[in-house]
Amino acid sequence: MGFCFVSDADTLRIVQSVAIFLFALALLLLVVVLLLRGTLLLRERRRKKFLAVWQSILVNAVDIATSDLPRLERRDLPEFLLLWNHLQESLLDESKDHLNQIGKALSIERVALRLLRGGNLRERLLAIVTLGQLRERAAWGQLLTIAQREGALLSVIAARALVMIDPTKAVPELIPLLMARADWPASRVANMLRIAGADVISDQISNAALKSTLEQSAHTGNGDGKPATNDPARMVRYLELAYNVAALPAARTIIELSHDPEVLAACLRLLKSAEDLPVVRACLSHEDSRVRVQAAAALGRIGEDDDEERLVPLLSDSEWWVRYRAAQALSGLPHMRAPKLKTIQAAQSDAFARDMLAQVMAEAQLQ
Amino acid sequence: MTLVNVLFGIECVFLLYFLALHTGYLSLNIIALLTLPRYMQSRVLIELPQSTSGFEMPISIVVAAYNEAAVIVASVQSLLQLDYSEFELVISNDGSKDDTLEVLKQEFGLVLFPEAYRVRIQTAQVRGIYVSTIHPNLRVIDKENGGRADSLNAAINAARYPLICVIDADSVLERDSLQRAVEPFLEDPRTIAVGGTIRIANGCQVRGGFLERAGLPTNWWALFQVLEYLRAFLFGRMGWSPLNGLLIVSGAFGIFNKEIVVSVGGYNKDTIGEDMELTMRLHRIMTEKGIPYRIVFAPDPVCWTEAPEDYKTLRSQRIRWAHGLGDCVAINRGLLFQRGSGFAGWVALPFNVVLEWLGPIIEVGGYVFMIVTYLLGLLSFSSLLIFLLFAIGLGMLLSVSALLLEELTFHTYPKMRHLLVLFVVALVENLGYRQLNSFWRFQGLVRWIVGSKPGWGEMTRTATWQADN
Numbered sequence: 137m138g139f140c141f142v143s144d145a146d147t148l149r150i151v152q153s154v155a156i157f158l159f160a161l162a163l164l165l166l167v168v169v170l171l172l173r174g175t176l177l178l179r180e181r182r183r184k185k186f187l188a189v190w191q192s193i194l195v196n197a198v199d200i201a202t203s204d205l206p207r208l209e210r211r212d213l214p215e216f217l218l219l220w221n222h223l224q225e226s227l228l229d230e231s232k233d234h235l236n237q238i239g240k241a242l243s244i245e246r247v248a249l250r251l252l253r254g255g256n257l258r259e260r261l262l263a264i265v266t267l268g269q270l271r272e273r274a275a276w277g278q279l280l281t282i283a284q285r286e287g288a289l290l291s292v293i294a295a296r297a298l299v300m301i302d303p304t305k306a307v308p309e310l311i312p313l314l315m316a317r318a319d320w321p322a323s324r325v326a327n328m329l330r331i332a333g334a335d336v337i338s339d340q341i342s343n344a345a346l347k348s349t350l351e352q353s354a355h356t357g358n359g360d361g362k363p364a365t366n367d368p369a370r371m372v373r374y375l376e377l378a379y380n381v382a383a384l385p386a387a388r389t390i391i392e393l394s395h396d397p398e399v400l401a402a403c404l405r406l407l408k409s410a411e412d413l414p415v416v417r418a419c420l421s422h423e424d425s426r427v428r429v430q431a432a433a434a435l436g437r438i439g440e441d442d443d444e445e446r447l448v449p450l451l452s453d454s455e456w457w458v459r460y461r462a463a464q465a466l467s468g469l470p471h472m473r474a475p476k477l478k479t480i481q482a483a484q485s486d487a488f489a490r491d492m493l494a495q496v497m498a499e500a501q502l503q
Numbered sequence: 504m505t506l507v508n509v510l511f512g513i514e515c516v517f518l519l520y521f522l523a524l525h526t527g528y529l530s531l532n533i534i535a536l537l538t539l540p541r542y543m544q545s546r547v548l549i550e551l552p553q554s555t556s557g558f559e560m561p562i563s564i565v566v567a568a569y570n571e572a573a574v575i576v577a578s579v580q581s582l583l584q585l586d587y588s589e590f591e592l593v594i595s596n597d598g599s600k601d602d603t604l605e606v607l608k609q610e611f612g613l614v615l616f617p618e619a620y621r622v623r624i625q626t627a628q629v630r631g632i633y634v635s636t637i638h639p640n641l642r643v644i645d646k647e648n649g650g651r652a653d654s655l656n657a658a659i660n661a662a663r664y665p666l667i668c669v670i671d672a673d674s675v676l677e678r679d680s681l682q683r684a685v686e687p688f689l690e691d692p693r694t695i696a697v698g699g700t701i702r703i704a705n706g707c708q709v710r711g712g713f714l715e716r717a718g719l720p721t722n723w724w725a726l727f728q729v730l731e732y733l734r735a736f737l738f739g740r741m742g743w744s745p746l747n748g749l750l751i752v753s754g755a756f757g758i759f760n761k762e763i764v765v766s767v768g769g770y771n772k773d774t775i776g777e778d779m780e781l782t783m784r785l786h787r788i789m790t791e792k793g794i795p796y797r798i799v800f801a802p803d804p805v806c807w808t809e810a811p812e813d814y815k816t817l818r819s820q821r822i823r824w825a826h827g828l829g830d831c832v833a834i835n836r837g838l839l840f841q842r843g844s845g846f847a848g849w850v851a852l853p854f855n856v857v858l859e860w861l862g863p864i865i866e867v868g869g870y871v872f873m874i875v876t877y878l879l880g881l882l883s884f885s886s887l888l889i890f891l892l893f894a895i896g897l898g899m900l901l902s903v904s905a906l907l908l909e910e911l912t913f914h915t916y917p918k919m920r921h922l923l924v925l926f927v928v929a930l931v932e933n934l935g936y937r938q939l940n941s942f943w944r945f946q947g948l949v950r951w952i953v954g955s956k957p958g959w960g961e962m963t964r965t966a967t968w969q970a971d972n
Contacts, residue, residue, distance in 0.1 A: 258544035
């Protein structure tokens with residue numbers, strides 16, 4: 137019968153063996169899947185039992201101190217850390233003391249230190265968060281090493297833990313890292329800086345933003361471009377978390393020093409005082425639309441009646457966001473009322489300007 | 504050259520094709536197996552309460568709606584309840600012939616709004632823009648019919664935030680989906696697009712716009728698709744993602760950097776595979792410009808969608824998909840072996856062209872050739888068996904391995920019975936369903952070659968998984 141690679145008998149034998157092998161492999165995979173599910177169900181059952189005991193203890197401990205604790209099984213430790221951290225992350229600082237006492241009573245700092253050294257990624261992350269919540273000074277060195285050497289996720293979480301342990305000591309250590317680590321997500325960094333508090337970060341973050349700008353200027357002056365890791369705009373954004381008394385002088389100096397549109401735009405976001413009007417007004421005609429947007433937005437906060445003549449031309453800007461912010465700023469000027477806005481609108485020959493004013497007036501009505 | 508030599512050569516081509524196909528999938532499977540556990544471990548922080556810092560990236564959710572009067576209110580209500588610090592919802596009513604706009608107006612107190620709409624991407628004419636008097640973050644664009652891509656482009660034009668999340672009007676997101684999907688943008692500034700996992704909602708219980716209980720459908724067509732989607736997302740996309748070779752961010756749920764999407768011209772309205780086309784174009788243009796970028800698959804933000812439950816609708820969908828793939832490849836042929844395109848241009852696209860797009864010719868041809876030559880007595884029974892073993896046996900193994908990946912990660916289907924059903928489906932789908940799929944893809948390819956454009960095809964929605972409220 138027909139052609140084939142090898143003799144029919146040989147092939148049939150091979151085919152039979154391979155078929156059995158494949159089917160056995162498929163069955164084996166099924167067994168593995170079922171075993172995994174079985175383990176999961178057991179874990180779930182155990183978790184429910186664990187929660188039945190510990191959830192109420194920990195929730196009650198938020199209000200009332202307790203020293204009468206049941207024994208915590210070793211295998212329940214990861215679940216305990218998750219629950220304990222879950223509560224910790226939901227609470228304000230002053231409510232955390234009793235939970236920390238329970239944590240100490242159960243020696244979870246030792247568990248966390250062990251997981252920090254030898255756990256998988258999940259366990260290490262949980263350990264770092266735990267050590268931060270416990271304000272465990274013994275972990276300082278290890279956490280600092282992680283913050284300096286590990287990938288983005290572990291390092292930024294370790295940095296946060298350091299801030300929780302001792303913000304005053306941590307911030308000077310972390311500022312150089314903050315400047316260097318472009319891979320640290322801004323939202324996590326901002327969260328960390330908020331925990332540290334404006335008291336601690338204001339001067340240091342202002343100095344860092346200035347230093348970063350100066351470094352950039354020096355590099356630009358030397359003609360070797362912007363160093364990859366230095367991003368003054370990122371540092372300037374964090375000035376929003378500092379006290380105005382420190383952030384504003386820094387922002388003003390940076391505006392004088394920097395020609396980077398991103399940096400200028402970030403600085404303009406910070407200006408909230410009439411004394412900055414000359415700088416803001418000068419930026420309205422900047423060639424980069426990001427700067428014009430922020431300058432118009434700044435005039436929306438601090439503009440005076442005579443800024444009307446500066447804002448009206450921006451209603452015909454080529455960039456939508458500049459037109460929008462200019463229209464908002466116009467409508468927000470101290471003595472601007474709807475009839476006057478309508479007069480300005482009618483006087484515009486540019487349809488884009490008229491449309492934008494119509495939108496902003498409608499938004500005001502909706503509000 | 505004798506007839507036997509010719510037949511032997513042809514058989515070798517078929518066998519090599521299946522070997523390459525399964526080896527390719529097996530490699531993706533291994534990559535997924537290696538990367539998923541670490542990914543899952545990193546998600547522990549999302550299980551803890553998140554405090555907002557004011558530095559999160561705000562998102563514009565854009566939804567194209569065409570004749571969605573029956574589901575749009577529930578969809579919008581659930582989208583408005585998503586857990587995310589700052590987002591807006593832009594619905595684009597694409598000239599619906601039913602009451603889509605009317606029900607939206609009524610339910611959300613929409614009023615006509617003189618928005619200074621900016622046309623950054625050309626679209627069919629916008630008739631009006633409405634804002635909600637109840638939810639300030641909800642806007643509706645009413646426009647002439649122009650198709651899904653056109654409709655999404657209109658919504659993108661109106662979007663105000665730096666990230667856009669594209670989802671289907673009938674999709675169901677999990678409450679924290681946005682938070683999970685945005686993570687890759689935070690972790691790596693080079694990220695320009697993130698695709699989430701799509702799962703089949705048939706058989707599940709949805710209440711108030713959110714998934715209440717995962718389940719399996721009883722309809723076999725839908726069951727096959729449950730497994731198909733597991734395969735496609737868990738090891739298909741999870742395998743390509745670490746290599747930056749992901750060629751599709753599904754239109755049912757994806758997040759994009761808006762400025763990048765606008766800079767490449769938005770969705771292409773001349774193709775029916777607009778989501779894949781956009782993803783391929785992003786690869787091509789970013790490579791051309793020499794801008795470092797990442798297109799990422801995030802497996803845990805999940806979007807549930809209804810799958811067709813009848814032969815006719817499913818066939819029409821698959822023919823459309825194959826046709827769309829043809830368009831995508833033709834439009835973005837410049838990506839093929841493009842210098843600097845990495846895995847996307849050198850591995851993923853050739854893989855898709857040879858094994859996914861042109862593959863059905865070999866696959867369907869292979870089955871027909873083997874059966875005909877066997878019936879004519881030109882092929883031995885053992886050779887036929889070898890062929891079937893490659894084509895079917897390895898397919899079964901891959902399907903079952905998708906089940907293993909699912910169990911290692913998400914354990915979405917809660918009952919043991921679900922796993923056993925899926926195991927049976929993993930075996931059975933290789934005995935007809937996959938071959939049928941190949942035939943539909945073959946039809947799609949033929950239609951693409953002869954230039955016959957398939958229509959959108961109306962999806963018959965049963966929505967039995969949607970509870971009243």
